[in-house]
Amino acid sequence: MNKPALRLVAALVALTAVQTACYNRYNISTDELTNLDSSHIARSVVVKDSAGMDVSVSATTPIKVQTATSEFSVSPFNFALTESQLVAPDYDLLLSREDVTGAVVSEFNPTKTWSLAAGGLLAAVGAFVLIGASSGSSSVGN
Secondary structure: OOHHHHHHHHHHHHHHHHHHHHEEEEEEOHHHHHHHOHHHOOOEEEEEOOOOOEEEEEOOOOEEEEEOOOEEEEOOOOOEEOOOEEEEHHHOEEEEHHHEEEEEEEEEOHHHHHHHHHHHHHHHHHHHHHHHHHOOOOOOOO
């Protein structure tokens, strides 16, 4: 692979890695997860994360239920967490409550998102300036 292509691939990988910057992620316990099941339908619910911080969860907030070996997406207020199981019909998910170790709530962060967009724009402008400056001049003779 030539150097310019390798640099492009490296830049794309770096951009992919920072895409997660648009969200703040919070770990919540199984007990806090019960506040987000279908028996608590609301516009927004505040739960406590593992550090004791308040996290606001709405119907569009991404949630991933954690087990010892994997994570499963669920929609807030659209699953049932009983004493024996977790049922999420929209994801065709049935888990034993004993297997559920907690959840990760992803809260959208507009400041990080705008910073990421501005950084990408600055990188693109910088690349065009660098290409223009390094190309030199050419003249067409008759």
